[in-house]
Amino acid sequence: MPYVRSVNVGGPQEVTWLGRPVVTGIFKRPVEGRVRVRRHNLEGDGQADLEKHGGEYKAVYAYAREDLDFWAGELGRDLSDSAMGENLTTVGLDVTGAVIGERWRIGSALLEVVQPRRPCFKLGLRLGDPDFPQRFGPAARPGAYLRVLEEGELGAGDEIVVEHRPAHGVTVGLVAYAYFHDKSLAPRVLAAPELAPGARQTWERFRRHAG
Structure with missing residues (x-):
């Protein structure tokens, strides 16, 4: 069963x-005990640039331990949990393959996958490598931004139960690949009605320009 490692x-x-x-x-640093999940973030968490981070459609960021291990191999050094600035480090869950609109029950909270991450320079800052954002995006291992459908509490060790997976099949990995490699896939991306509104506006522009 997939679970939250930290x-x-x-x-x-x-x-x-x-x-x-x-x-x-x-x-960010791992914390012990139960953590309150609020509509716009986890208790104790905060963002500096509220125009680009946080808010309803970026309330929680999840990244797979397996993807951290991939990057550790690419970079030739160990990466700790939270190395990508994620709120939830997961194990046993294909976060890249998560479908937009997929719903995860973790503890008493219900979270919905709504968009992949697009890296900014602060990811390079976190890893001490100014070139890393240019590598992160095209690799299409973006992690998933989640919105909070039901507030509650969660903690390290909690199982991740996928309660719902939409049939459209548009994954966070596909959206990331399309953005960095093939924007002509805009109609496919837009087949996901649960895509965050800001991301949807961006992809609507891509579709118009492609037409």
């Missing part, structure tokens, strides 16, 4: 990156 939270902090100060919430 629950990771952290608030905004100022760091120096490439010679300038940056405020970021990407430095």
Whole structure:
């Protein structure tokens, strides 16, 4: 059974990156015990740039331990849980293959997959590698942003029960691949009605331009 290996939270902090100060919430740490899942985030978690991070459609970010291990091999160094700034480090769940609109029951919370991550420079900051975002996106191992359908509590060790999987088959991996490699797939991406509204607007533009 898939499960949550760690629950990771952290608030905004100022760091120096490439010679300038940056405020970021990407430095998260595993926490013990039960964590409250709220509509826009996990209790104790925070984001610095609320235009690009957080909110209803980026309330929780999940990344697979298996994908962290892939990147550890690519980078030639160990990567700890939370290395991608994720809130939930999962085991035994194909996060890349998760379908947009898929619903996960974790503890007493119900979460819905709504979009993949598109990397910004802060991912390079987190890993100490300014070129890493350019590698992360095209690899199509984006992790999944989740919205909260039912608030509750969860913790490390909780099983992840997939309660619903839409039949359209549009996965977070497909959306990420389409964005970085083939935007002509826009009609396929838009077949997922559960796609986050902001992402849907972007893909509607891609479809119009392709036409």
